[in-house]
Amino acid sequence: MPTRTREVVSRERSRRVRSRAVSTLPILVVSTLKPHEVDLPYSSLVCPTCRTWVPINAPHSSRPKLVPHHTETEGSEDPVRCSGSNRLVSINISADQWFARLEEGLTQTDGRRSTRVLRKPGTRPAPAVMQIVGGAMDDRTARKLDQAHVRGCSTCSVRDAKGEFLRAADISARCADGRRLAQLAAHTKRLAPARRKAEMDGEDWSDRCEQGQRLLHEQQWAQHAEKVNKADVRRVDDALTALVQMLNTHKADAPQLTAWERADLLSAISLLATQKEQLKRR
Incomplete structure (x- = not known):
């Protein structure tokens, strides 16, 4: 009687078997x-x-x-x-x-809403107007804004009995906007030399870049200028030859030109001849 060997690994599941065995589990x-x-x-x-x-x-x-x-x-x-x-x-x-x-x-699955909670990022407080414009403002504009605020604000200015403006109040006695404007004016005044130097360096660098690009363009053009000039001369010469043939046709059945058409052809021929002479002088 053959003995049944124990399987070491699971076999592939065949799709059709001939076993008559039936499981005791329900259908x-x-x-x-x-x-x-x-x-x-x-x-x-x-x-x-x-x-x-x-x-x-x-x-x-x-x-x-x-x-x-x-x-x-x-x-x-x-x-x-x-x-x-x-x-x-x-x-x-x-x-x-x-x-x-x-x-x-x-x-039904696609129509369900996601149960995942999406946390909204916290909103940061908006910066003051002086903080927004401070980086793009020069010292003169900051000083004028400070002076205009001091003259229009009763807290940041010292006035006489008639209400006439005498002088600016100390920075400690000013309002919040007045203190920000005073600090902005002092800050831009301190950074004015460095800002001007950076602007001059940037302008100098831009000029050098433009000059270098212009020189590079001139060098590249010089390599092909002669070929382009010859092509232009050949193109003008071909157009001039065609106009001359139209003016002096040798065919008997060719249409006769009127006085106006002949004058236009002569004008175009003279213009092309002048253009050809200018191209040859280059």
Whole structure:
């Protein structure tokens, strides 16, 4: 009597077997499973016992059942036979009904809202107007703004009994805007020499870049100027030859030019001749 050897790794799940064994588990009804756990076109489903995809043996027969399979995928070591092997299956829905249920489930899933909480970033306090314009303002503009604020603000100015302006108040006695403007004027005055130097360096650098680009363009043009000049002369010469042939035609049946047309041709010929002489002088 042949002895049965123990399998070392799980085998590939065949789609058709000839075993007459039937599992003691109740019949598995396909309509009770979830649509995404069944694939009727390929005759396979997810085994409820081991939760792996298993082919259905003889799906169009009178007694379809799950093929014998292991609990792990193919090639896994120490395989264990699943108790859902050879379990009878009742295919009580058609492929069209299964596909309709699958599409309905996908529509419902896509229409759900996400439950993930998206935290909004905290808003930072907006900077003061003086802080916004401080980086792009020169010392003269800052000084004029400070003087205009001091003359128009009763807190930042010292006035006589008649209300006439005498002088600016100390910085400690000024209002918030007055203190910011005074600090801005002092800051821009301190940075004025460095700002002017940076502007002059930037202008000098821009001039050098423009001069270098101009020299490079002149060098590149000098390499092709002779060829371009010859092409221009040849183009003007061809146009001049064509006009001369139109003026002095040798065909008997050629249309005769009127006085106005002849005058236009002569004017165009003289203009092209002048242009040709100018091109040759270059």
